[in-house]
Amino acid sequence: MAITYTLKKASEESGLSMRTLQYAIVRGELESFLIGRRRLVPVRSLEKFLFRKKIPPTAQRAERGES
Numbered sequence: 001m002a003i004t005y006t007l008k009k010a011s012e013e014s015g016l017s018m019r020t021l022q023y024a025i026v027r028g029e030l031e032s033f034l035i036g037r038r039r040l041v042p043v044r045s046l047e048k049f050l051f052r053k054k055i056p057p058t059a060q061r062a063e064r065g066e067s
Contacts, residue, residue: 006038006040007041010041014050021041024049030045
């Protein structure tokens, strides 16, 4: 069993696009690291991202102070 995935493999395993994963990395929602020029995503980080508790959109607006 692998402990890290390349971004391409993480995309294949999760069913999400590489761009979606890249956005999640930039937002800090998905951990990753570079080794040389390769971006690697720990399997546990990907699992945590995929199974995170989601906040309903109305609750998100309330947290930001929007009506």
